[in-house]
Amino acid sequence: MQNRITQLFNIKYPIIQAGMVWNSGWRLASASSNTGILGLIGAGSMYPEVLREHIQKCKKATNKPFGVNVPMLYPNIQDIMNIIVEEDVKIVFTSAGNPKTWTSWLKNRGITVVHVVSSVKFALKAQEAGVDAVVAEGFEAGGHNGRDETTTLTLIPMVKEQIKIPLIAAGGIATGKAMLATMILGADGVQIGSRFVASDESSAHDAFKQVVVDAKEGDTQLTLKELAPVRLIKNKFYDDIQELYKKAPTVEELKNLLGRARAKKGMFEGDLVEGELEIGQIAGLIHDVKPVAKIVEDIIREFEEAKGILPKL
Template sequence: MNRIRTLFDIEFPIIQAGMVWCSGWKLAAAVSNAGGLGIIGAGSMYPDVLRIHIQKCKAATSKPFAVNVPLLYPNVSEIIQILVEEQVKIVFTSAGNPSTWTGHLKERGITVVHVVANTKFALKAEACGADAIVAEGFEAGGHNGREETTTLCLIPLVKEAVKIPVIAAGGIGSGKTMLAAVALGADGVQVGSAFAVAEESSAHINFKNRVVAAAEGDTRLRMKKLVPVRLLKNEFADQVAQAEAEGAGIEKLMQLLGRSRAKLGMFEGDMEQGELEIGQVSAMLTGIKPAADILSSIWNEFLSEKEKLSLLKF
């Protein structure tokens, strides 16, 4: 875990995921100020809005923070230019080919981490010069891997394949799950859902309450023909499930998804017609808390459970 601490110059090897409509500057600054690595999620921001969030985050924390950039969006080149102009030091790329921008960012002194769901892209990201990998298992919320490889299987596979640091993601929201990830070989962890419902998250309170109320089995992976995404059950998710059961193709799914469906649910608070992206770990979340408390709870439980295991006799 010292590799992750050193790479990002952070106190704890805990990274807050860059989540659409949740990860604004307030959440990123709060996590960074608490000793982790906060991330601004550029996926839900127009370029000029992203610039404002970067500037506000710089004003709110003197600690390192990062920006997550989903590479599937059409204005990526403009976003990358803003990151360079604003002198962002750490960039997490996801949902796209790492060879496209990794070299460009590295040439400008930026630390680059790429999110993957299989060993093929982990190796590709390493070959492109990525400084670390986020290996995200099937349990994760939001955009997900088509392979449906769970974190338990993915982390040791990726760890064996690459030499650069591996950050585990998917199903991690407690010290116990962090310890499990480290036992599998992870150098650090990325936490999404638990921070999505933090007080500082920019998500709507309706969404936060709905996530906290979620039970086991309340999420499903949908839209695998389009862009696989894990969703909470609601009227929209039911419509997607019905369309998929009837054999809907990409065009039909795109029509159903429409525009701003995630914004409608996660940011504007429509719990039935909105797209509610969240991970399986939502069933384990119990309340809306400050980001600093979430981070310290994960770290302290990690240390406690690690000590307990050291005392066990097998």
């Protein structure tokens, strides 16, 4: 299955395991890369030296390409970038910030750079900044998201129409059928997050993994747009946010409610009441926790089966 994405990253399948905070440590990244897709370590939840440890362990666990996802809204960004260079990581996905800030710096050091966007406007800005590819993420996705609530089905063809660099689809993709659908719409590959949260190798707490498996349609909602839009499982913390919104809160009041380490409390420590539980809408189609190798095998098998149906349509 060779195309622009497999060639760009030197991988077997055009699939990227998303770098998600508190879910994507070295175990998930290395297990993903070992299947022939691109594994990503999520640096957003790591202090610089913790990231270094994860990179070093990932190198020992796989001889395949892997990368690091760096949300640029977090502190210690210079330290994180320095460690990525020192540890000779060759692929970086940036998000939640201006791609011009780091793209040239990284590319001048021999690193392939991909930027995550939620609109055509930002896809064009990323291309102008010199990135090697973009991830266009629809608002179905979990975690930090776009304010415009543009769906993946709409976003992918609109971005494809405007850019020349490789395009990776994200948001609401957990199956081979969804992978094929987005590639028919113009994507060269897909980035998958939520499905890999519910894997044996994910660093998410087992209680959070079970919540993902139990989730049904309508159990998630995009909120906190005034800070950074995030899709959450509806729990007590989510209900507290909605109660605060009834009072037309200031940004400062929203920040006070969010506090510190709320995502760690929910996804990593398993506090299902007060924690921030980030997951995509596709959780309603995730029914089990299983090894990464089995997840990838199922996606590729379904992708090939779906291709076989197309002539009959």
